Amino acid sequence: MPDPLETTLRNATIAVLVENEAGILARVVGLFSGRGYNIESLTVAPVDADRRLSRITIVTSGTDMVIEQIKAQLDRLVPVHKVSDLTLEGPHLARELALIKVVGKGEARMEALRLADAFRARVVDATIESFVFEMTGAGEKLDAFIALMRPIGLAEVSRTGVVAIARGPGGFEA
Amino acid sequence: MSATLQTAETRTMTGAEIVLQALKDNGVEVIFGYPGGAVLPLYDALFQQNAIRHILVRHEQAAVHAAEGYARSTGKVGVVLVTSGPGATNAVTGLVDALMDSIPVICLTGQVPTHLIGNDAFQEADTTGITRPATKHNYLVKDIKKLAGTVHEAFYVAKSGRPGPVVIDLPKDILIGKGPYSEAPQAPHRSYRPQTEPDMASIQAAVRLLKGAKRPIVYAGGGVINAGPEAARLLGEFVHMTRMPCTNTLMGLGAFPSEDPQFLGMLGMHGTYEANLAMHGCDVMLNIGARFDDRVTGRLNAFSPNSKKIHADIDPSSINKNVKVDVAIVGDAGAVLKALIECWQADEQPQEKAAITEWWRAIDGWRGTGCLQYRQEGSIIKPQHAVKRLYEITREMGRETFITTEVGQHQMWAAQYFGFQKPNRWMTSGGLGTMGYGLPAAMGVQIAHPDALVIDIAGEASILMNIQEMGTLAQYRLPVKVFILNNEYMGMVRQWQELLHGSRYSESYSEALPDFVRLAEAFHARGMRVTEASQLDDAIREMIAHPGPVIADIAVAKDENCFPMIPSGAAHNEMILAPGQEGGVTGVTDEGKVLV
Numbered sequence A: 001m002p003d004p005l006e007t008t009l010r011n012a013t014i015a016v017l018v019e020n021e022a023g024i025l026a027r028v029v030g031l032f033s034g035r036g037y038n039i040e041s042l043t044v045a046p047v048d049a050d051r052r053l054s055r056i057t058i059v060t061s062g063t064d065m066v067i068e069q070i071k072a073q074l075d076r077l078v079p080v081h082k083v084s085d086l087t088l089e090g091p092h093l094a095r096e097l098a099l100i101k102v103v104g105k106g107e108a109r110m111e112a113l114r115l116a117d118a119f120r121a122r123v124v125d126a127t128i129e130s131f132v133f134e135m136t137g138a139g140e141k142l143d144a145f146i147a148l149m150r151p152i153g154l155a156e157v158s159r160t161g162v163v164a165i166a167r168g169p170g171g172f173e174a
Numbered sequence B: 001m002s003a004t005l006q007t008a009e010t011r012t013m014t015g016a017e018i019v020l021q022a023l024k025d026n027g028v029e030v031i032f033g034y035p036g037g038a039v040l041p042l043y044d045a046l047f048q049q050n051a052i053r054h055i056l057v058r059h060e061q062a063a064v065h066a067a068e069g070y071a072r073s074t075g076k077v078g079v080v081l082v083t084s085g086p087g088a089t090n091a092v093t094g095l096v097d098a099l100m101d102s103i104p105v106i107c108l109t110g111q112v113p114t115h116l117i118g119n120d121a122f123q124e125a126d127t128t129g130i131t132r133p134a135t136k137h138n139y140l141v142k143d144i145k146k147l148a149g150t151v152h153e154a155f156y157v158a159k160s161g162r163p164g165p166v167v168i169d170l171p172k173d174i175l176i177g178k179g180p181y182s183e184a185p186q187a188p189h190r191s192y193r194p195q196t197e198p199d200m201a202s203i204q205a206a207v208r209l210l211k212g213a214k215r216p217i218v219y220a221g222g223g224v225i226n227a228g229p230e231a232a233r234l235l236g237e238f239v240h241m242t243r244m245p246c247t248n249t250l251m252g253l254g255a256f257p258s259e260d261p262q263f264l265g266m267l268g269m270h271g272t273y274e275a276n277l278a279m280h281g282c283d284v285m286l287n288i289g290a291r292f293d294d295r296v297t298g299r300l301n302a303f304s305p306n307s308k309k310i311h312a313d314i315d316p317s318s319i320n321k322n323v324k325v326d327v328a329i330v331g332d333a334g335a336v337l338k339a340l341i342e343c344w345q346a347d348e349q350p351q352e353k354a355a356i357t358e359w360w361r362a363i364d365g366w367r368g369t370g371c372l373q374y375r376q377e378g379s380i381i382k383p384q385h386a387v388k389r390l391y392e393i394t395r396e397m398g399r400e401t402f403i404t405t406e407v408g409q410h411q412m413w414a415a416q417y418f419g420f421q422k423p424n425r426w427m428t429s430g431g432l433g434t435m436g437y438g439l440p441a442a443m444g445v446q447i448a449h450p451d452a453l454v455i456d457i458a459g460e461a462s463i464l465m466n467i468q469e470m471g472t473l474a475q476y477r478l479p480v481k482v483f484i485l486n487n488e489y490m491g492m493v494r495q496w497q498e499l500l501h502g503s504r505y506s507e508s509y510s511e512a513l514p515d516f517v518r519l520a521e522a523f524h525a526r527g528m529r530v531t532e533a534s535q536l537d538d539a540i541r542e543m544i545a546h547p548g549p550v551i552a553d554i555a556v557a558k559d560e561n562c563f564p565m566i567p568s569g570a571a572h573n574e575m576i577l578a579p580g581q582e583g584g585v586t587g588v589t590d591e592g593k594v595l596v
Ligand SMILES: Cc1ncc(C[n+]2csc(CCOP(=O)(O)OP(=O)(O)O)c2C)c(N)n1
Pocket: B406, B407, B408, B409, B410, B411, B433, B434, B435, B436, B458, B459, B460, B461, B462, B463, B485, B487, B489, B490, B491, B492, B493
């Protein structure tokens, strides 16, 4: 009898602190594709003053056993300093930024503006027939706003993918 | 000028000299390689020194296998040097082989000069891209100031934690340019610091389980070999003090002496009846340095269904990967065994002695099946008999003997019928199963142990995959013995076709074989052919006595199958035994057919 826990999928947001060196992203992505793990989103940027360390945030899904494997496999890469499953290790914040272009005139344009206001999206570019909204928040909030814009005149979306951090004073140093 | 500046200045060298100096500083005495345009500066520097010996192979794949053989028989890091492009791509099979079997190897690859990288220059290949999933780690050196440090780091990475192959890609301008030499740093590595000492709580949990065990078993793998001979000694000590039965994986053979009464033989797909049934029926399993590979576990949901499992491994990603365990111990096999022994002695809980005596009675019953028995009758040589006699004759002679193999039935027969009493005497391609491994690996072993007897137990198909290395044997007068079990079939393929595909022997017949005697002679070696069982012993003695390389072509029964066998997708208690033996099952399930 397979253990039901072993077949239930869960999401995991994993933070990885790595040496900021050539090829590191290829190593991480290659690990995921080579072993058949999912990547729902991946973000990366240097995070220290002298740009020697980068932080990668990966949103993935799998059974508990697979997510444990993903962590162990990441940790085994030579340039990886630290791996943390933020989903397991207590409360955390996850945010995403999107730039959303909406094209339209007249009432549609006004409706877009009203909804943007309600969702706290900022106007960062405007022409007489378009807006670019900037919006940060949880992924679902972005999804909801983008869905509302679709009938109004959604033209283009660019999203960063999730960045995440644990709540409270605890740090995530190398 | 200050003194420090001066020493720094006198330590300025060309990139090629930096590489060689760093190799020397890391204790390298020999490298296996093949030249080409991109590595000419390194060959030039090699020419002008005497500390490092270069062995010229005949194919880059063989250079890596030779380095593996060298590494596995000595515990040192094996070093390879190949040129850019095709040199590097030819090395890839060897690198993956070393990765799968956790063998420390450093492979230096030439590269086009940095300003041409990405231009599809002559003999350019994206070597770091190609070898990323083929290595434990790889480097492209683009700044000569980082060259020395990179080579030192590569040695650290190759041999620490779970060992593996490391590639250093060296653009030609870096080899020619001048830069500073620095010694290996004392400071710990910035990010890679594998845990070697086990955590005491997990050791205590393991000892508690093992003390209460009524049907325990120790299952030891290549991790014990990699941890060094002291780890194998500690394994023996632990198994003896606990009276537990012990089985080894293919990679672990020699970690525990085959002639010890507590040894059950190898486990897994072609393991012994007693080892597999003991794994199936045990109540506590201690896995040290093995990885619950599919060749060992068989069908996962039927694997050792009623046992508590303890897994000690230096690589945390090996734990809970295939099989969920009850106690996880991260650490070096030697350190784990030492801690287990100490904790066992300190722990007051008595062992279940009566139950263990009972357990041995059951095991002895399974042993009684005699699953490795065969009947040598008439003049046709049984392959099992050929290996068994090879073992018995070398043991009588008492010479230090190292065995390598190719891949196929002969490999399994070698594992089943050749006994190993010490670690580092057995080199076979376990994880990747690379035909063509055995001859170059034997070469590497012989370089490391010039006076030892080194034998490649081969199949007639596999040996042709790196046969060109006979030239290397001749050049360096390496007296390697190639012992071919010639069944005129890709026997292992034929066996699967017989069992799974209605005996339709599609493309598995070894058609148009060479005359191995003349082939040996063409390479300045001795060739022998044996067709009669009555000639076998004399031929083996003659082969061993010959001071140079030999190919002994042993004509064996063509249709022999390798048993016992757990067919893919079956459980340990669903073994197929040799015809006429009782207790096994027959047949392969449909689910099993998709598995390899
Ligand atoms: C490079 C490579 N190609 C293909 C295989 C698949 N394979 C496994 S065993 C085998 C047959 C080996 O024949 P032989 O060397 O004669 O050994 P035997 O099984 O007859 O002892 C083949 C083709 C492999 N393991 N390696």
